[in-house]
Amino acid sequence: MAKHIWKAGTMLYPLPVAMVSCGTMEKSNIMTAAWTGIINSDPPMTYISLRPERYSYGIIKEAGEFVINLTTERLLWNADFCGVKTGRDxxxxxxxxLTAVKASQLDAPMIAESPVNLECVVDKIMPLGSHDxxxxxxxxxxxxxDLLDAKGVLHLEKAALIVTSHGSYYALGRRLGTFGYSVKKK
Structure with missing residues (x-):
């Protein structure tokens, strides 16, 4: 099959639709970020990449903390709105x-309606060009x-998480396999 060669770009899809909450319970904001992911397991580390002109950028830079809230089908409208409208207004x-609840380790609030909330403390800020x-x-x-079974095993597939791909939102679908299935003995 022939390939078309395009200029270098951000063509790694799908991406998570993460609602990032920041600030304090009294003065908070929510922004939507797709540029996030896991970068280390021990210690557990993540990242978000933000444009310096974003309202949340200054809040997170000053506070040194934020919460990544996983987004569901029920939160889709909110996630889209929080991604296109500024918290300045x-x-x-x-x-x-959207309900703010106190995080266990941070001053930044979590989104109660999100099935999974990752409390994050900024380790360093890396200027990269358009984003930091x-x-x-x-x-x-x-x-x-309600995502845990009787043994405490997480069943994240019950959360109806969403992703974004090239400007559109998608629901996560059916499971196709599990890690290591290609080498598992029958």
């Missing part, structure tokens, strides 16, 4: 379907009880 936690990367330690993970 409105308090996003006042939107229907906030390399951060995950200091706590909060998981909805």
């Amino acid at each position: 409105r308090r996003k936690f006042s939107l229907p379907g 990367m906030f390399v951060s330690k995950i200091v706590a993970v909060n998981v909805n009880e």
